[in-house]
Structure formats: structure tokens, C-alpha cells
Amino acid sequence: MRVAALIPAAGSGTRLGLGPKAFVEVAGRSLLGRSAAALAPHVAEVLVALPAGLDLPGDVPARAVTGGDTRQASVLALLRATDAEVVLVHDAARPFLPGAVVGAVIAAAREVGAATAALPVADTLVRAGPGGDCGTLWGTLTPREGLWAVQTPQGFRRDLLLAAHGAALADGFAATDDAGLIARTGGAVRLVPGDARLFKVTTPGDLALAQALAPVWDAQVWDAGGA
Numbered sequence: 001m002r003v004a005a006l007i008p009a010a011g012s013g014t015r016l017g018l019g020p021k022a023f024v025e026v027a028g029r030s031l032l033g034r035s036a037a038a039l040a041p042h043v044a045e046v047l048v049a050l051p052a053g054l055d056l057p058g059d060v061p062a063r064a065v066t067g068g069d070t071r072q073a074s075v076l077a078l079l080r081a082t083d084a085e086v087v088l089v090h091d092a093a094r095p096f097l098p099g100a101v102v103g104a105v106i107a108a109a110r111e112v113g114a115a116t117a118a119l120p121v122a123d124t125l126v127r128a129g130p131g132g133d134c135g136t137l138w139g140t141l142t143p144r145e146g147l148w149a150v151q152t153p154q155g156f157r158r159d160l161l162l163a164a165h166g167a168a169l170a171d172g173f174a175a176t177d178d179a180g181l182i183a184r185t186g187g188a189v190r191l192v193p194g195d196a197r198l199f200k201v202t203t204p205g206d207l208a209l210a211q212a213l214a215p216v217w218d219a220q221v222w223d224a225g226g227a
């Protein structure tokens with residue numbers, strides 16, 4: 001089965017505040033360039049959704065489409081631009097992607113039809129109510145067992161994901177990720193162990209962390225196994 005990597009990279013990076021986030025560089029390489037380079041060895045083609053009017057950086061070996069107003073719309077544009085049987089959706093904003101995670105997600109997507117990298121939640125989760133800067137503690141979500149933090153890549157049989165996007169479009173339903181759209185249609189999604197280094201660069205604090213990690217990552221001091 002032919003596998004394509006789909007990279008939504010059309011976000012504006014509002015929370016980071018440095019312009020279109022996929023183009024922000026960490027240790028001399030854009031977030032998008034890092035994500036695309038990690039995926040390329042595992043797939044037949046790489047497709048990227050970009051903000052309207054922007055071109056791919058020269059060092060990104062990929063085909064570009066124009067993204068939409070939301071991540072979900074950008075992924076749908078990517079899905080419509082490929083005929084690969086299996087697609088791997090990965091945020092440009094997650095630049096440190098171990099090859100072992102890519103391989104595991106592809107294998108699970110082939111077997112089950114849908115899969116996502118995820119990590120078990122290790123912190124206590126609370127719901128905030130009004131009051132103060134962050135609110136006051138409203139309640140603790142228990143039990144913590146069974147709660148996972150979802151990462152990307154997420155892998156799917158393309159026909160399943162297209163159908164799930166079609167159903168969401170028809171209902172005006174918005175999800176924060178593609179696995180959620182599959183689950184909403186009643187489809188099974190396999191959770192595959194992700195990696196702590198696969199964090200999403202969302203805030204200035206995340207960017208500082210990425211800048212600290214990049215030299216070690218680039219020196220390949222760590223193996224590509226899960227963490």
C-alpha cells in the first residue's frame with residue numbers, strides 16, 4: 001500500500017507570535033523542514049499545506065497545496081491532493097520525530113485502519129473554574145488511568161479519513177485532530193506509544209525547549225526509540 005505524508009503547515013502561529021510557525025527556524029532549520037525530512041524516508045511522497053501566498057522553502061522535498069482556515073480544512077485539502085492508500089498526518093510544529101514512531105504508526109494504520117502516536121498522561125488533571133489569572137481548581141479528573149495525550153503522526157487508510165472528514169463537513173463538526181474524526185464515525189483508532197521529544201512547538205517556552213534540544217537531536221546522540 002502506497003503511503004503519503006501529509007503535513008498541515010498553514011497555521012499562523014498566533015501563540016508563538018513569530019509569523020507563520022512552520023517557517024520558524026530552530027538551529028538553522030525550519031520546523032517544516034525538520035518534520036518533512038523525518039517523514040520522507042518512510043513514504044512515497046510528502047505533501048504540505050501552506051498559508052496562501054507562501055512557497056515551500058527550497059530545502060523541503062515536497063509538493064505544496066494551499067491550506068484552509070483551520071487545521072481540519074488544511075488536512076482535507078491535503079487528503080484531496082493524493083491518491084495514496086495510506087496517509088500519515090503530521091504537524092509541521094512537531095519537529096523532533098523519531099523514525100521508530102513513524103514505523104509503528106504506519107504498521108498500526110495498515111493493520112487497524114487508523115492509529116495515532118500518544119503518551120499516557122503522567123500529571124494530575126484538573127478542571128479550572130473562574131478566579132485569578134488561571135482560575136481556581138474546580139475539580140480533579142479521576143481516575144487518571146486510561147487518559148492519553150495525543151500527538152502526531154496519525155496514520156489512516158485514506159478512504160476512512162476522507163469519509164470521516166466528509167461526515168464532519170456535512171455536520172459542521174470541528175475536531176482538534178483527525179483521530180477524533182475517525183472515532184466520531186465509530187471507527188477504531190489504535191494508540192501507539194509516542195515520544196516525549198515529539199512535543200508540539202506552540203508557545204515561546206516550547207520554542208526555547210526546541211532550541212535547547214536541537215543540537216543534541218542533530219548530533220544523533222539519542223537513538224530513535226520511544227521515550
Ligand SMILES: Nc1ccn([C@@H]2O[C@H](COP(=O)(O)OP(=O)(O)OP(=O)(O)O)[C@@H](O)[C@H]2O)c(=O)n1
Nearest residue numbers: 008009010011012013014015069070074092093
Ligand atoms: N489553518 C491551519 C491551522 C493550523 N495548521 C497546522 O496545524 C498544526 C498544528 O496547529 P497549531 O500548533 O495550532 O499551529 P497554529 O495554528 O499555527 O498556531 P496558533 O493556534 O497558535 O495560531 C501546525 O503545523 C499548523 O501549521 C494548518 O495547517 N492550517
Ligand SMILES: C[C@](O)(CO)[C@H](O)COP(=O)(O)O
Nearest residue numbers: 071091150151152176177200
Ligand atoms: C493534532 C494535535 O497536535 C494532537 O495533539 C492537536 O490537537 C493540535 O491542536 P492545535 O490547537 O491545532 O495546535
